[in-house]
Amino acid sequence: MPISAPELLSAAYSDADRTIDLRRRLHRHPEVGLHLPQTQAMVLEAFADLPVELTTGTTTTSVVGVLRGARPGPTYLLRGDMDGLPVHEDTGLPFASEVPGAMHACGHDTHVAMLLGAARLLAERRDLLAGQVVFMVQPGEEGFHGARYMLEEGLLDVVPEAPVSGAFALHTISNLPSGSISVRPGPMMAAADQWQMTVRGRGGHASMPHIAADPIPVAAEIVLALQSMVTRRVDVFDPAVVTVAHIEAGSTSNVIPDTVFMEGTIRTLSPERRAAVVAGVRRVGTNIGAAHGLEVGFVHEEGYPVLVNDAAAAGRVLAAAAELLGGPASLLMPAPLMGAEDFAYVLERVPGAMAFLGACPPGLEPEAAPGNHSNLVVFDEEPLPAGVALYAWMALEALAA
Numbered sequence: 388m389p390i391s392a393p394e395l396l397s398a399a400y401s402d403a404d405r406t407i408d409l410r411r412r413l414h415r416h417p418e419v420g421l422h423l424p425q426t427q428a429m430v431l432e433a434f435a436d437l438p439v440e441l442t443t444g445t446t447t448t449s450v451v452g453v454l455r456g457a458r459p460g461p462t463y464l465l466r467g468d469m470d471g472l473p474v475h476e477d478t479g480l481p482f483a484s485e486v487p488g489a490m491h492a493c494g495h496d497t498h499v500a501m502l503l504g505a506a507r508l509l510a511e512r513r514d515l516l517a518g519q520v521v522f523m524v525q526p527g528e529e530g531f532h533g534a535r536y537m538l539e540e541g542l543l544d545v546v547p548e549a550p551v552s553g554a555f556a557l558h559t560i561s562n563l564p565s566g567s568i569s570v571r572p573g574p575m576m577a578a579a580d581q582w583q584m585t586v587r588g589r590g591g592h593a594s595m596p597h598i599a600a601d602p603i604p605v606a607a608e609i610v611l612a613l614q615s616m617v618t619r620r621v622d623v624f625d626p627a628v629v630t631v632a633h634i635e636a637g638s639t640s641n642v643i644p645d646t647v648f649m650e651g652t653i654r655t656l657s658p659e660r661r662a663a664v665v666a667g668v669r670r671v672g673t674n675i676g677a678a679h680g681l682e683v684g685f686v687h688e689e690g691y692p693v694l695v696n697d698a699a700a701a702g703r704v705l706a707a708a709a710e711l712l713g714g715p716a717s718l719l720m721p722a723p724l725m726g727a728e729d730f731a732y733v734l735e736r737v738p739g740a741m742a743f744l745g746a747c748p749p750g751l752e753p754e755a756a757p758g759n760h761s762n763l764v765v766f767d768e769e770p771l772p773a774g775v776a777l778y779a780w781m782a783l784e785a786l787a788a
């Protein structure tokens with residue numbers, strides 16, 4: 388490495404006020420989805436005094452920055468996502484959301500602030516870089532496929548002579564020890580698909596079900612059979628989670644309804660398992676319906692793919708975290724998380740890794756802290772400079788002159 392760990396870390400900590408100030412300004416003004424004009428304006432302003440070439444998205448409010456090193460070389464991508472969630476913030480923080488019904492409850496404000504901090508550190512050390520750093524600031528991570536739009540707009544070819552050849556992202560997590568870095572090689576987060584089912588019966592009087600066609604017991608049978616399918620048809624070492632999260636039917640106690648509507652998710656860790664379980668949910672639903680003479684409609688909506696970390700890249704993250712923050716802060720995750728992340732689209736195209744930065748607030752046990760997406764979640768700001776340094780380290784190492 389062209390720079391020592393203590394030197395980089397102390398540079399990040401000496402710029403902590405700027406990082407935290409940007410984080411708090413973003414936190415006050417969360418926006419949800421693919422179109423985040425205020426957030427984009429803050430990001431552009433934060434980049435303005437840096438020698439970074441900026442382009443903005445055409446289909447979304449994404450921002451892509453390119454920092455050119457002193458010498459030519461490969462191109463390495465760092466991602467920060469910038470969208471909030473449709474959650475009403477109840478933390479009581481002095482810099483809590485000023486937008487009713489919207490909150491940075493997944494810590495994406497911290498990601499942008501850390502990414503911008505890293506951009507500044509790297510811009511001040513261009514002589515150490517042989518190649519380009521791409522800063523990917525994306526909207527719409529929370530279910531809107533923001534990364535996919537950016538890829539479709541040519542994100543990986545933003546430096547035409549040197550397409551992106553490696554990528555790294557950090558995600559802040561309130562349920563992990565503050566200042567720890569967690570990562571694993573291979574599957575890190577699940578594919579998450581949504582599905583909807585409509586069991587179509589024929590309504591009637593509750594006293595005469597034989598004249599009607601009651602969809603409710605059929606739906607109940609489907610709910611249970613889906614769980615049997617998961618335990619009996621899915622290898623536990625290539626797992627799946629099928630959840631029925633929403634059921635709606637009927638209007639009163641003495642009327643058999645026409646239909647039952649159900650929806651839920653399917654989470655898997657391999658493309659093969661994913662295809663098999665989607666087919667299985669459809670098969671169980673439609674065939675249980677058929678067994679009772681009812682028609683069952685099934686709709687599958689593809690969500691994010693499995694997020695797979697490149698083994699070498701995950702190893703570099705662990706080594707970097709140990710170097711920067713000390714061995715005990717560098718944690719090899721024993722198992723993936725079944726949540727989903729659209730950085731998976733980037734890692735389908737280039738080798739790289741996503742890691743978690745623990746940010747449990749002081750005075751709480753990580754397991755007891757309100758989690759990401761909670762209206763009460765609080766992220767410790769103390770480790771943000773450590774995240775800045777890790778982002779910068781990953782780029783400096785990939786592009787060491």
Ligand SMILES: [Zn+2]
Nearest residue numbers: 493529759760
């Ligand atoms: Zn989230």
Ligand SMILES: [Zn+2]
Nearest residue numbers: 493495528558
């Ligand atoms: Zn997130």
